Amino acid sequence: MNNYKIIHGDCLKYLSREKIPQGVDLTFLDPPFNQDKEYNSWNDNLPEDKYWQMMKDVCKDVFGITSNGGAIYFMQREKNTEFVLECLRETGWSLQNLIIWKKKTSAVPCTNKLGKHYQVIGFATKGNRPRVFNRLRIFPPLPPNYKYERENGVYLTDVWDDIRELTSGYFAGDEAIRKENGERFHKQQSPIALLLRIILSSTKIGDTVLDPFAGTGTALVVAEQLGRKSIGIEIDLDNVRGIKHRLAEMSGADNALRFYKEYIYTENLKEIWYVDSVFSVPKKKEELKLFKL
Numbered sequence: 001m002n003n004y005k006i007i008h009g010d011c012l013k014y015l016s017r018e019k020i021p022q023g024v025d026l027t028f029l030d031p032p033f034n035q036d037k038e039y040n041s042w043n044d045n046l047p048e049d050k051y052w053q054m055m056k057d058v059c060k061d062v063f064g065i066t067s068n069g070g071a072i073y074f075m076q077r078e079k080n081t082e083f084v085l086e087c088l089r090e091t092g093w094s095l096q097n098l099i100i101w102k103k104k105t106s107a108v109p110c111t112n113k114l115g116k117h118y119q120v121i122g123f124a125t126k127g128n129r130p131r132v133f134n135r136l137r138i139f140p141p142l143p144p145n146y147k148y149e150r151e152n153g154v155y156l157t158d159v160w161d162d163i164r165e166l167t168s169g170y171f172a173g174d175e176a177i178r179k180e181n182g183e184r185f186h187k188q189q190s191p192i193a194l195l196l197r198i199i200l201s202s203t204k205i206g207d208t209v210l211d212p213f214a215g216t217g218t219a220l221v222v223a224e225q226l227g228r229k230s231i232g233i234e235i236d237l238d239n240v241r242g243i244k245h246r247l248a249e250m251s252g253a254d255n256a257l258r259f260y261k262e263y264i265y266t267e268n269l270k271e272i273w274y275v276d277s278v279f280s281v282p283k284k285k286e287e288l289k290l291f292k293l
């Protein structure tokens with residue numbers, strides 16, 4: 001399948017019915033966090049009020065092109081939680097969950113307060129009732145004081161502590177895109193596992209996923225594999241080229257199927273996970289047994 005569209009430019013110029021007439025069902029919002037990081041085409045050190053006004057404009061415009069009951073997942077640093085909630089509320093969204101993503105990496109140490117160990121993701125919908133919400137079941141790691149694994153997993157909650165952030169260094173593994181000199185291509189590349197969870201939770205096959213701050217295009221890479229349509233907007237031309245290349249190549253490290261067995265006890269998994277696309281389901285007999293297909 002080839003159901004994606006990549007737009008080069010400032011997302012605020014494209015978030016309208018004229019530019020995106022088909023509308024969207026799910027938006028992943030992972031903007032630069034305004035913490036003076038190095039970006040080629042973006043000033044990551046805007047005055048606070050200007051930055052949050054821009055985020056409100058984005059949330060409002062996305063709301064306008066979203067189907068009734070469609071979803072937004074707005075990711076930010078924990079210190080900005082109140083602004084995320086305000087942005088969503090003031091632009092018409094109905095909050096469903098404030099997800100805590102505890103990123104499996106070391107906490108950021110602080111001298112006069114507690115070390116920081118999570119990021120927030122505001123999950124909200126257009127109207128109180130989501131048009132799609134798939135109750136995923138996962139296998140969380142067994143807590144140290146527990147002896148037995150649960151037989152058939154547990155329903156996903158609003159604390160996500162089983163997805164590792166792609167930090168620099170070898171922990172980022174094969175999934176982190178690198179330049180020839182070994183440096184990360186984009187330091188804010190989101191993990192496949194994160195987008196997989198979001199897209200599986202809030203869309204059906206054939207729905208449209210939007211990422212207005214596409215970066216390396218992780219949302220498009222996952223949407224494509226799951227049989228969803230996708231639109232990515234990215235202001236930096238190098239990143240746009242990177243997204244096109246990533247989608248054309250679809251490296252093994254981007255294969256979402258490696259997470260299939262983590263969701264195996266989700267009741268409607270076969271209905272929501274399109275497997276006959278870029279990668280195929282594991283074919284060896286032992287693997288099939290492992291995946292319990």
Ligand SMILES: C[S@@+](CC[C@H](N)C(=O)[O-])C[C@H]1O[C@@H](n2cnc3c(N)ncnc32)[C@H](O)[C@@H]1O
Binds near residue numbers: 039042214239
């Ligand atoms: C935090 S990164 C997103 C990373 C992405 N989730 C991924 O998986 O790679 C934010 C991206 O937004 C882009 N950006 C900044 N301002 C933008 C704008 N006004 N319109 C579109 N893209 C923008 C930056 O160039 C950067 O690549």
